[in-house]
Amino acid sequence: MATKLPKVPVVVVGMGWAGGIVASELTKAGIKVVGLERGKDRNTSDYAMGHDELRYQHREELMQDLSKETITHRNNEKMRALPMRDYGTFIVGDGVGGAGSHWNGQTYRFLPYDFEIKTLTDKKYGANKLNPEYTIQDWGMTYGEIEPYYDTFEKMAGISGETVELYGKRSNPYPTGPMLKTPIMNMFEKATKNLGYTPYVIPSGNLSESYENPDGISRAACQYCAYCENFGCEYGAKADPAVTVIPVAKKTGNLELRTHSNVIEILNDGSKASGVIYVDTITGEEFEQPADVVVVASYVFNNARLLLNSGLGKPYNSADGTGVIGKNYCYQVSSASSMMFFEDKEFNLYGGAGALGIEIPEFVGDNFDHSEVNFIHGAGIRVTQYGNRPIANNVVPKGTPSWGAEFKDQSIKYANSFFPVKSQGASMPYRYNYLDLDPTYKDAYGKPLLRMTFDYTEQDRELVKYMSKVTHKIAEEIGADIIDTNEKQGDFNVNKDTNTHNTGGVIMGSDPETSALNSYLQMWDAENVFVVGASAFPHNSSFNPTGTLGALSYRAAEGIQKYIKEGGSLV
Amino acid sequence: MAEHENGKISQRGSTRRVFLKNSGLTVGGVVLGGALGSLLGGSSEPASHTAPAAPALTVNPAEALMFFTPEQYQLTQAAAERIYPKDDNGPGAMELNAAIYIDHQLASPWGINSKEYMAGPFYKAEETQGSQIRILRKDLFLLGLKSLDAYSSKKFESNFIDLAPEDQDLVLTDFSEGKAPDISGVKSTLFFNLLRSMTIEGVYADPVYGGNKNMEGWAMRKFPGSRMTYTQEIQKEQFVKLDPQGLNSHMSH
Ligand SMILES: Cc1cc2nc3c(=O)[nH]c(=O)nc-3n(C[C@H](O)[C@H](O)[C@H](O)COP(=O)(O)OP(=O)(O)OC[C@H]3O[C@@H](n4cnc5c(N)ncnc54)[C@H](O)[C@@H]3O)c2cc1C
Ligand code: SF4
Numbered sequence: 097m098a099t100k101l102p103k104v105p106v107v108v109v110g111m112g113w114a115g116g117i118v119a120s121e122l123t124k125a126g127i128k129v130v131g132l133e134r135g136k137d138r139n140t141s142d143y144a145m146g147h148d149e150l151r152y153q154h155r156e157e158l159m160q161d162l163s164k165e166t167i168t169h170r171n172n173e174k175m176r177a178l179p180m181r182d183y184g185t186f187i188v189g190d191g192v193g194g195a196g197s198h199w200n201g202q203t204y205r206f207l208p209y210d211f212e213i214k215t216l217t218d219k220k221y222g223a224n225k226l227n228p229e230y231t232i233q234d235w236g237m238t239y240g241e242i243e244p245y246y247d248t249f250e251k252m253a254g255i256s257g258e259t260v261e262l263y264g265k266r267s268n269p270y271p272t273g274p275m276l277k278t279p280i281m282n283m284f285e286k287a288t289k290n291l292g293y294t295p296y297v298i299p300s301g302n303l304s305e306s307y308e309n310p311d312g313i314s315r316a317a318c319q320y321c322a323y324c325e326n327f328g329c330e331y332g333a334k335a336d337p338a339v340t341v342i343p344v345a346k347k348t349g350n351l352e353l354r355t356h357s358n359v360i361e362i363l364n365d366g367s368k369a370s371g372v373i374y375v376d377t378i379t380g381e382e383f384e385q386p387a388d389v390v391v392v393a394s395y396v397f398n399n400a401r402l403l404l405n406s407g408l409g410k411p412y413n414s415a416d417g418t419g420v421i422g423k424n425y426c427y428q429v430s431s432a433s434s435m436m437f438f439e440d441k442e443f444n445l446y447g448g449a450g451a452l453g454i455e456i457p458e459f460v461g462d463n464f465d466h467s468e469v470n471f472i473h474g475a476g477i478r479v480t481q482y483g484n485r486p487i488a489n490n491v492v493p494k495g496t497p498s499w500g501a502e503f504k505d506q507s508i509k510y511a512n513s514f515f516p517v518k519s520q521g522a523s524m525p526y527r528y529n530y531l532d533l534d535p536t537y538k539d540a541y542g543k544p545l546l547r548m549t550f551d552y553t554e555q556d557r558e559l560v561k562y563m564s565k566v567t568h569k570i571a572e573e574i575g576a577d578i579i580d581t582n583e584k585q586g587d588f589n590v591n592k593d594t595n596t597h598n599t600g601g602v603i604m605g606s607d608p609e610t611s612a613l614n615s616y617l618q619m620w621d622a623e624n625v626f627v628v629g630a631s632a633f634p635h636n637s638s639f640n641p642t643g644t645l646g647a648l649s650y651r652a653a654e655g656i657q658k659y660i661k662e663g664g665s666l667v
Numbered sequence: 668m669a670e671h672e673n674g675k676i677s678q679r680g681s682t683r684r685v686f687l688k689n690s691g692l693t694v695g696g697v698v699l700g701g702a703l704g705s706l707l708g709g710s711s712e713p714a715s716h717t718a719p720a721a722p723a724l725t726v727n728p729a730e731a732l733m734f735f736t737p738e739q740y741q742l743t744q745a746a747a748e749r750i751y752p753k754d755d756n757g758p759g760a761m762e763l764n765a766a767i768y769i770d771h772q773l774a775s776p777w778g779i780n781s782k783e784y785m786a787g788p789f790y791k792a793e794e795t796q797g798s799q800i801r802i803l804r805k806d807l808f809l810l811g812l813k814s815l816d817a818y819s820s821k822k823f824e825s826n827f828i829d830l831a832p833e834d835q836d837l838v839l840t841d842f843s844e845g846k847a848p849d850i851s852g853v854k855s856t857l858f859f860n861l862l863r864s865m866t867i868e869g870v871y872a873d874p875v876y877g878g879n880k881n882m883e884g885w886a887m888r889k890f891p892g893s894r895m896t897y898t899q900e901i902q903k904e905q906f907v908k909l910d911p912q913g914l915n916s917h918m919s920h
Contacts, residue, residue, distance in 0.1 A: 276901065444903060447901040448897070498863070499749075505754060
């Protein structure tokens, strides 16, 4: 039996960006918070031996232990879902800071178009632009309404960037200037300008200069050390919940952080939650933590899974499109790219940073005319310089064997002489792409795993075809000796490295029939439960998700305070 | 010292020391005494005669086996060398101690898939569903080595290690394409992929793991390893070549 603990005002499940922001805002306002985190505590001293490609990137030191919990996957309902037994396509955070410790730091805002995608698409292209199986819907909130929260998040994290004409209006410039430009970024800039586009440096959570945020947190500038994506930053230069919001919450004295605490259930009577059950992962002991408000901030997958395993909210049913928990799971569409090889140029690609790069805004959202194409939305076309680590970067021209004498020779020859023009495309929701509970496989605590049914759709494949041509055109303008263009989006493969931009499953909206949360991320079906994270996105844009989930976390924190004062549904 | 102890050695025209080195019966240049007798048909020459007189302090203590038998080690070295051969660029997997790396990894928790979801049931997977096998990496690797020899014997009537490099490549190609027989119900490709990825890791991972000897894997591709800052270098048009540094350079910080 679980040991019952004294009741607290707020319990937060998960201490990544979402949980960290909520915890810091509430504790600053004087509200007592218990933070439950399944992993260990973490700070910059953990990264002293951090420049270890094998340990952090290939052995996933900072990520969720899949022996305890994973997802199962199938491409469609006819297949049997099988567990993702080791990491392939995406990785999942663990420990204080969550994936916010080993993320890259590319920090965008979504477009005004994104928040009203259904309305704007119907208006411009008619109601039949996409077939009805694509379940696009408005977010129940406009860009104008979310803008102040973006501003707060950017100031807290110290985002380095420059204003982009074709994006939503900003109330303030970025708090710090853009990152440095490297020769390969200059090549992209020149080529895209020649083609009539307007390149901009990617907004970055790796600080371009030293910075003190409104919470009084000071951080040093990025050293372009190249151990950023998949790694923690030993300088604290990278915005990370463990160096920004969590220390702020701790300092108030109002946060009680309990690590090694894995939440397995939200206790509820179907319309209100009374607390959570968690397991001490070291001793195996079970505890019940009663609370007035339960904040679920345990990443996209666990957010959906906890609700489903707790019988909270109506599960999505693909047969008739009813129900909401598990609905509109989306990923990112990033196969369109052109790899360039240079015979007589070498670049200092061993250096770089997680958010170092440059891109163009002309092919995102509805910034180009979609009348003649069979898809909506678009992609950011970009060149990035994260730092080429040697195990992961053995890129050779098409047709070269993947091992042996020729492989070795070519991989060494081009080790510092290749880079791609890449794309990061939007993923549109589809009726048959969703999350539910797996009927067979269980986690280490005996709870069903989350089952993902997902494949790329026709829309995604058309997008890739189109964007690959754009990348090819830019690569030609740059003038490489060899250009290998990938034109096709293959099937979704759980074993193939892509990215960690999972969204949806517990989405926001203005209608309880088609969404799980209101615009404060408060559950329609349980007013004292807030589900925070990219799980709230009704679709995925062509940008990395964290800027938007950060903004929504600030909005949720405001809503929770309001709820504690006033009670009831906030919308 | 007798230079030609049996036909094989004279065929290669090598001295005994060179032969031992080439055949992989050395760990970091130190001849494996124990393996000697069995290979040379019970030669009575005591191992101490063949051990180099190098002072112990110059020998890296990490260069020893935790997992493989000497024969398995030797075979791994030979196979890894074909994945990443010595050439004009510099040393191959054998000299870079990739097989030491592989040995150490297979002896680690990674070798028993400790961070992977290993609960059943196990079903045959579609292409897109990742590996769904119950066999642990350490076991798959050993079974794969056995299978390498068995297949070489069938195809060329010789163990893998004694084949000419071109023939070794033919054998490995068949493994890589799944044309070699299944290994305990698993496609030979799976073993090949494990061998390939571990070889690449062994050549390029930080030397703390036992491979990438003297950081020569990094040096070949002008990779500087682990440094604290590249703010200057990334802005330069010209390539800036820096000597590699390993993780141990951070121990003084
Ligand atoms: C390598 C990598 C690079 C990335 N780069 C970028 C980028 O450049 N830009 C960008 O916008 N995004 C990027 N992302 C995505 C970004 O990291 C995530 O969007 C973001 O961190 C998610 O925040 P979160 O708080 O929702 O979840 P998380 O950071 O995953 O935090 C959730 C926390 O909850 C804990 N938890 C989970 N289940 C339980 C439970 N049952 N009980 C208790 N605790 C639990 C977890 O341990 C974790 O600490 C990247 C991700 C990765 C992995
Ligand atoms: S690249 Fe910059 S932000 Fe990233 S880990 Fe290195 S110093 Fe930190």
